[in-house]
Every structure is written in C-alpha cells, then in structure tokens.
Amino acid sequence: MSTILTRKQESLIRSLGTRHGRRESGFCLVEGLRTAREAVLLRPDLVELCILREGTEFAEAIEEKTVVVPEKQYETLCGTVNSQGVLLLCREPGYLSVEEPLSDPWVLLLDRVADPGNFGTILRTARAAGLHEIVVVKGGVDPYGEKALRAGMGAQFAMGIRKFESLADAAEHLKKMGVKTFYRTEPAGGNSIFREEGLFENSAVILGNEANGADPLEGSVPLVIPMPGSAESLNVAQAGTVVLFEYVRRAGY
Numbered sequence: 177m178s179t180i181l182t183r184k185q186e187s188l189i190r191s192l193g194t195r196h197g198r199r200e201s202g203f204c205l206v207e208g209l210r211t212a213r214e215a216v217l218l219r220p221d222l223v224e225l226c227i228l229r230e231g232t233e234f235a236e237a238i239e240e241k242t243v244v245v246p247e248k249q250y251e252t253l254c255g256t257v258n259s260q261g262v263l264l265l266c267r268e269p270g271y272l273s274v275e276e277p278l279s280d281p282w283v284l285l286l287d288r289v290a291d292p293g294n295f296g297t298i299l300r301t302a303r304a305a306g307l308h309e310i311v312v313v314k315g316g317v318d319p320y321g322e323k324a325l326r327a328g329m330g331a332q333f334a335m336g337i338r339k340f341e342s343l344a345d346a347a348e349h350l351k352k353m354g355v356k357t358f359y360r361t362e363p364a365g366g367n368s369i370f371r372e373e374g375l376f377e378n379s380a381v382i383l384g385n386e387a388n389g390a391d392p393l394e395g396s397v398p399l400v401i402p403m404p405g406s407a408e409s410l411n412v413a414q415a416g417t418v419v420l421f422e423y424v425r426r427a428g429y
Contacts (some may be wrong), residue, residue, distance in 0.1 A: 179244050180243065181227065181243050185243075188265070189253050195318045195321065203267055204267075204321075204322075205263060205322050207254060207260075207322060208256070208326060211328075211329055212264045213234075214331075215264055222269060223241060223264055224267060225265040226238060226242040226243070226264055226265075227253065227262075227263040228242060228262060228263075229245065229247055229259070255322050256322075269320075272338040274339075274349050276338075278354065281377065282375075283311050283350060283379070283381070284302055284307060284310045284311070284381055284420070285346060285350075285358075285380045285382045286298065286310060286312045287384045287390040288315040288316040288384070289312070289386065291386055292321055293413070294327075296325065296327020298413050298416040298417075299327075299331040301420050303335055304420075305420040305421060305424050306424070309336035310336075311340065312338070313341075313342060313346055319337055320332060344391075355379060355380050357378065359380070359381045359382065360384075360393055360399065361381065361389075361400070361415060361419070363400070363408065364400060364409075366400035367397060368401075369418065369422055370402065372397075372399065375423075381399065381419055384412070385412075386412055401415060401418050
C-alpha cells in the first residue's frame with residue numbers, strides 16, 4: 177500500500193473525465209463502495225489502481241495496487257460530490273466480438289439510449305433478470321463513463337456488451353446468429369407485451385433512444401406496454417424493467 181500517486185497516474189485519472197480520454201487510454205474510473213466491490217470481485221484482472229480517501233475502509237482493496245491519499249487530493253480526482261472514498265482505475269472490459277455466439281435465448285437491444293442513468297439501470301436490471309449480455313447501437317451512451325458505471329452498480333463487469341454501427345447492421349448480424357423476430361417497442365399501438373406469444377424465443381426486443389425512439393426496421397413487430405392511465409409513455413429504463421421481468425415471469429420464477 178502506498179501514499180504517493182505519481183503525476184502520470186494523476187494525469188491519466190483526470191483524462192478519464194472525457195469519452196475521448198477513455199477511448200484513447202482504454203481505462204475507466206469506478207467510484208463508490210458497492211460498484212468498486214463488484215469490479216474487484218468480478219474482474220480483479222482489470223483493476224490497475226485502487227485510490228482510497230484517507231480514513232476510508234475497503235476490505236476488497238488489493239494491497240499492492242492501493243494508494244491512500246489526503247481528502248483534498250482525493251476530491252480533485254473524484255467526480256462525485258459526496259463520494260464514499262473509493263475510486264478504482266480499471267481497464268475497460270470492452271465489447272464482445274460480433275461473431276461470438278449469443279449467450280441468451282433472446283436479445284435485449286438498445287438503440288442509441290443516451291442517458292447514462294437509463295443505460296446503467298437497464299444493464300443492472302438485465303443482470304438481475306438473468307441475462308448475460310446486451311446489444312447496443314453506436315451513437316448512444318458510453319457504457320464505461322462514470323455515471324453509467326455508477327447506475328449499473330458494477331453490471332458492466334458481469335455482463336457482455338455487443339456493439340454495432342446501426343440498428344440495421346445489428347439486425348443483419350443477429351439474423352445470421354439465429355434471431356428470427358425483432359420487436360420494436362412503441363409508446364402506443366402494437367402487440368401487447370403481456371399477450372405476445374413467443375416473445376422471448378429466438379427474438380430481439382428493441383428499446384429506443386429517449387427522444388426519438390428506435391430507428392425504423394423493416395419487418396419488425398411493434399410492441400407496446402399497455403397503459404390504461406393517462407401517461408403518454410414510460411421512461412426507457414422503466415420500459416426495460418417491464419420487458420425484463422415479463423421474461424422472468426414467463427420463465428416461471
């Protein structure tokens with residue numbers, strides 16, 4: 177355990193506040209006790225450095241990779257106002273190969289979901305529902321940004337993420353991998369999620385961008401979450417939760 181953070185380490189940590197910095201370095205920052213604990217337990221091989229605020233206890237800390245710094249210095253490194261005093265510098269888990277076989281009976285496909293809180297919540301919920309991976313389309317949130325990591329509570333270190341250039345590109349590849357039906361969630365109109373037979377059998381369910389929804393996809397089946405109340409639509413993370421736990425319900429848990 178050390179009490180000195182090198183200038184090179186400080187410079188790298190500060191650069192990770194931007195998407196460009198993360199892309200160039202291949203590193204990400206994991207903040208908070210629970211998220212950091214998940215990262216260490218799930219992927220200790222990716223942990224490069226554990227930075228603790230003076231006086232903070234973190235049982236999972238890898239001693240030879242741990243630096244304890246004064247509170248003022250820690251605050252300059254951490255992006256959270258009320259931090260829990262634990263910050264990990266980790267290598268990003270990266271993305272699954274587009275050719276790697278699918279690991280679930282159906283695919284949850286996120287088309288340019290832009291809000292890191294929504295993305296992290298969906299990923300965390302997908303993990304809770306028993307999925308092993310999700311598919312994303314380029315143009316959405318950075319899965320390894322600090323806000324997305326905090327919202328995901330470490331799910332990024334447990335779940336595979338497969339990335340495609342566009343929705344059409346994703347559909348083309350997924351069809352070759354055995355996906356037969358694509359369901360595109362709509363705020364109104366379409367087949368009810370609670371009545372659609374075979375919804376989670378060799379299929380993909382598409383959740384779209386918060387502002388614009390999912391891109392059109394030829395041959396896709398419109399899918400709706402019935403809302404007998406007066407709300408216009410659900411938040412995409414809420415919609416994702418309904419979809420995922422309808423899968424859990426049908427699985428008989």
